Amino acid sequence: MMTINFKRESFPTPIPTLLNSNIHPQSCIALFDKVPEVTLKKGDVLFREGDTPHFVYLVIKGMIKLYSLHDGKEMLEDYLQKGDFLNCEAVIGEIDKNKTVEAMTQMTVIKKIPISTFQKTIQTNPKLYAELLFNILGRLNRTQERLRRLILLSSQQRVIHFIALHVKKSGRQVGFEYVLKPPLTHQEIGNIAGAGRQTVTTIMNELRRDNIIHFTRQYLIVRDMDRLLALSGMKY
DNA sequence: ACATTAACACCAC
DNA sequence: GTGGTGTTAATGT
Numbered sequence: 026m027m028t029i030n031f032k033r034e035s036f037p038t039p040i041p042t043l044l045n046s047n048i049h050p051q052s053c054i055a056l057f058d059k060v061p062e063v064t065l066k067k068g069d070v071l072f073r074e075g076d077t078p079h080f081v082y083l084v085i086k087g088m089i090k091l092y093s094l095h096d097g098k099e100m101l102e103d104y105l106q107k108g109d110f111l112n113c114e115a116v117i118g119e120i121d122k123n124k125t126v127e128a129m130t131q132m133t134v135i136k137k138i139p140i141s142t143f144q145k146t147i148q149t150n151p152k153l154y155a156e157l158l159f160n161i162l163g164r165l166n167r168t169q170e171r172l173r174r175l176i177l178l179s180s181q182q183r184v185i186h187f188i189a190l191h192v193k194k195s196g197r198q199v200g201f202e203y204v205l206k207p208p209l210t211h212q213e214i215g216n217i218a219g220a221g222r223q224t225v226t227t228i229m230n231e232l233r234r235d236n237i238i239h240f241t242r243q244y245l246i247v248r249d250m251d252r253l254l255a256l257s258g259m260k261y
Numbered sequence: 262a263c264a265t266t267a268a269c270a271c272c273a274c
Numbered sequence: 275g276t277g278g279t280g281t282t283a284a285t286g287t
Contacts, residue, residue, distance in 0.1 A: 067277095180264060210278065221265050226279060241274070242278070 042246075053110065053153050053160070056146060057083045057136040065128035065135065073125045080137035082111040087133030088209070090216070091124040101216045103168060104129060106195060112201055113157055115140045116147045175219050178258055183218040184228045185256035188238070194246045201248075208245035 196205035
């Protein structure tokens with residue numbers, strides 16, 4: 026017979042002493058302050074479908090993708106970027122073992138802490154709990170955006186829409202332009218937007234001819250965000 | 262008409 | 275050399 030205990034002894038206060046005595050601002054990110062950074066190359070795998078993860082990861086730089094395989098085809102389930110937490114569902118004891126996780130960009134930087142440490146600290150600090158919820162909400166929105174794109178837009182529009190939103194959010198603004206460095210490969214853009222690699226290449230070259238974007242292997246510039254958004258066929 | 266895939270050449274690191 | 279890009283032809287819906 027299982028009993029569920031809804032009581033939370035130390036929730037919401039007092040704040041435990043040992044674990045967060047050295048955390049200055051109220052931030053989940055601060056939990057990782059003294060943890061060394063790990064740099065991943067594109068394609069490096071953190072763990073595979075079926076593995077049991079033992080860490081919670083924080084993305085510092087670059088992008089991480091979560092996917093499952095279906096007769097050789099990669100199904101992109103989610104992707105994470107700077108400030109996102111991987112396996113943070115562990116705070117409520119949920120651990121997703123059904124996805125492979127790997128670095129999507131060159132020079133992806135992450136930090137990791139044991140799941141138990143993360144769990145204990147977050148569970149006893151409501152502010153951190155709220156911050157985590159907020160972060161997960163961001164991921165949920167991103168996934169919903171992707172679903173909307175997939176259902177409503179043509180493949181051209183999907184690619185354009187993803188590029189517009191992604192660069193606007195993750196690139197830095199320089200004058201009227203947005204620069205994303207490093208960029209994603211056409212293959213990865215295709216995986217996210219639900220389009221073939223060649224399709225992405227062709228669309229991006231058209232956009233380049235029209236001087237709406239520019240790109241090399243090191244960067245992607247959006248020259249005219251308004252036109253790009255207009256071409257995407259979505260309001261925002 | 263739209264989109265994906267295969268094939269191949271080419272280029273960069 | 276390997277991985278990424280550019281282009282076109284064939285094929286499917």
